[in-house]
Amino acid sequence: MTLYAATSNNNKIKEFNDVLSELGLSVENASHIWKLPEVIEDGKTFEDNAQKKALEIAAYTGRNIFAEDSGLEVFSLNAEPGIYSARYGGENLSDVDKNDLILKKLGKNPNRSARYVCVLAFATPHGIIDTTEGEVRGSIAREPAGKNGFGYDPIFIPDGYQKTFGELDKSIKNSISHRTCAIHNACSKNLFDTRKWK
Ligand code: IMP
Numbered sequence: 194m195t196l197y198a199a200t201s202n203n204n205k206i207k208e209f210n211d212v213l214s215e216l217g218l219s220v221e222n223a224s225h226i227w228k229l230p231e232v233i234e235d236g237k238t239f240e241d242n243a244q245k246k247a248l249e250i251a252a253y254t255g256r257n258i259f260a261e262d263s264g265l266e267v268f269s270l271n272a273e274p275g276i277y278s279a280r281y282g283g284e285n286l287s288d289v290d291k292n293d294l295i296l297k298k299l300g301k302n303p304n305r306s307a308r309y310v311c312v313l314a315f316a317t318p319h320g321i322i323d324t325t326e327g328e329v330r331g332s333i334a335r336e337p338a339g340k341n342g343f344g345y346d347p348i349f350i351p352d353g354y355q356k357t358f359g360e361l362d363k364s365i366k367n368s369i370s371h372r373t374c375a376i377h378n379a380c381s382k383n384l385f386d387t388r389k390w391k
Contacts, residue, residue: 200261211367212373243314252318257315308371327372329371338360
């Protein structure tokens with residue numbers, strides 16, 4: 194049975210399918226099939242928002258859905274932008290502007306530790322089946338670098354590397370990212386195989 198992803202972010206769908214295809218799995222973008230209603234992300238945590246998206250879209254489409262909520266936490270900025278990653282600094286700021294805002298707020302601060310977090314929520318039209326989480330730890334670069342990936346990737350240097358996700362090959366991001374960790378956690382619970390949902 195097909196599992197539909199509730200996100201309008203094609204970068205995320207691509208990363209999901211890059212990782213899932215290696216496991217012989219795939220997901221379909223629900224927004225390519227239905228005109229989905231906007232889900233207001235007013236939860237207090239990544240998990241709240243992922244569950245809300247999955248539940249509302251599963252109820253709307255009548256299908257099994259998985260949704261994700263993800264973002265960047267910069268520890269010396271009180272874990273900003275966190276759940277506000279997509280609209281940090283205002284709804285209309287570009288990715289370049291959001292990256293610049295973080296670099297400006299950090300200034301020369303030597304404590305540049307950060308992490309990306311991803312929560313996946315799986316739902317039927319009747320309720321939540323399960324959620325999984327993944328993270329990748331790293332630090333914020335002094336300046337943006339690279340054009341790979343999306344969002345905050347040009348300023349995020351994963352631990353163990355000297356380059357940003359924007360510079361590193363996508364195969365490296367896909368082997369260690371928060372999204373990949375959350376996917377692997379979901380796979381170990383068979384959540385991408387809806388026949389095994391209880
Ligand atoms: P949402 O999950 O749709 O609310 O948006 C999450 C936001 O977090 C994205 O718009 C990006 O700004 C950021 N984000 C999440 N994952 C990544 C990633 O893998 N790379 C870069 N930015 C990310």
